[in-house]
Amino acid sequence: MSKLELWFGDQYEKEKGRYLQIKGDNVLKKVISSFQEICVVETPAFGKVLINDGIIMLTEADEAGYHEMIAHVPLCVHPLPLDILVIGGGDGGTVREIIKHSSVNRVDVCEIDKMVIEICREYFPKLANSFNHKKVHTFFEDGAKFLENRINQYDIIIVDSSDPIGPGTTLFTEQFYHFLFRALKEDGIAVTQLESLFWHTDFIKSTFRFIKKIFPIPYYYYTMVPTYPSGMIGFSFCSKKYHPLDHLVSERANQLPDLKYYHTDIHRAAFMLPAFSKDIFKSIKQGN
Numbered sequence: 001m002s003k004l005e006l007w008f009g010d011q012y013e014k015e016k017g018r019y020l021q022i023k024g025d026n027v028l029k030k031v032i033s034s035f036q037e038i039c040v041v042e043t044p045a046f047g048k049v050l051i052n053d054g055i056i057m058l059t060e061a062d063e064a065g066y067h068e069m070i071a072h073v074p075l076c077v078h079p080l081p082l083d084i085l086v087i088g089g090g091d092g093g094t095v096r097e098i099i100k101h102s103s104v105n106r107v108d109v110c111e112i113d114k115m116v117i118e119i120c121r122e123y124f125p126k127l128a129n130s131f132n133h134k135k136v137h138t139f140f141e142d143g144a145k146f147l148e149n150r151i152n153q154y155d156i157i158i159v160d161s162s163d164p165i166g167p168g169t170t171l172f173t174e175q176f177y178h179f180l181f182r183a184l185k186e187d188g189i190a191v192t193q194l195e196s197l198f199w200h201t202d203f204i205k206s207t208f209r210f211i212k213k214i215f216p217i218p219y220y221y222y223t224m225v226p227t228y229p230s231g232m233i234g235f236s237f238c239s240k241k242y243h244p245l246d247h248l249v250s251e252r253a254n255q256l257p258d259l260k261y262y263h264t265d266i267h268r269a270a271f272m273l274p275a276f277s278k279d280i281f282k283s284i285k286q287g288n
């Protein structure tokens with residue numbers, strides 16, 4: 001490797017003996033906030049990449065598959081999504097997708113680290129310009145604390161978090177899922193970032209043990225993101241009333257503008273899980 005070559009990958013996974021490397025040309029920004037190290041790298045293969053504490057948060061090349069799926073899956077299932085909360089999501093990609101839904105009245109964003117938003121405004125304006133929309137309101141605090149006293153307020157809550165280490169740890173506890181349930185209206189839906197079926201099987205299994213006790217309609221779905229560990233990432237779909245497939249509002253989904261990844265067939269396909277995962281989800285009748 002020449003002196004000028006820069007390679008990076010997900011440090012957290014490297015400790016477990018697996019590591020996907022991406023070549024970088026140039027470090028555009030590196031700062032230490034009160035919560036984490038935030039880094040923006042220019043790469044030949046994936047455009048600009050945001051890396052927090054050595055973990056890839058997004059790349060310009062493949063962020064759409066993540067943000068469209070975390071946002072449009074719940075928003076195209078709920079019959080009338082009005083009040084939305086995003087926990088995390090400081091890059092603005094999830095908010096960019098939510099405001100494509102004209103029914104939405106208000107989007108609250110609770111991001112623990114103000115500096116993430118500031119850096120993304122500068123380096124990822126195509127995502128973070130969404131924070132300028134008049135329906136969007138930002139709050140800077142821990143997501144679990146923010147939810148603690150909010151009851152019956154949101155139609156949809158999207159937890160666009162980092163991994164279950166560092167500043168995002170509180171967003172993966174059983175107590176947090178109880179807060180989610182309480183903060184949703186009586187027919188609300190929560191979607192949370194829930195790691196890779198291939199690499200984080202035990203973690204997903206233990207999380208679903210309590211999700212299914214809290215939410216009557218629990219499901220898991222996934223999307224493909226080449227630069228995330230194992231090339232994919234999943235989400236929990238935690239619903240009080242609506243089924244992710246039976247209640248899909250296709251007419252609304254078909255009218256969404258500027259999509260790179262999401263469409264109604266991929267919405268349905270995302271809930272069809274590989275045979276090896278049957279054991280994880282068998283008690284909620286999902287798995288094939």
Ligand code: SPD
Pocket residue numbers: 055056057058066089090091092093094160161162163193228229
């Ligand atoms: N393993 C990394 C998972 C990161 C998921 N969230 C990233 C934020 C994108 N808006």
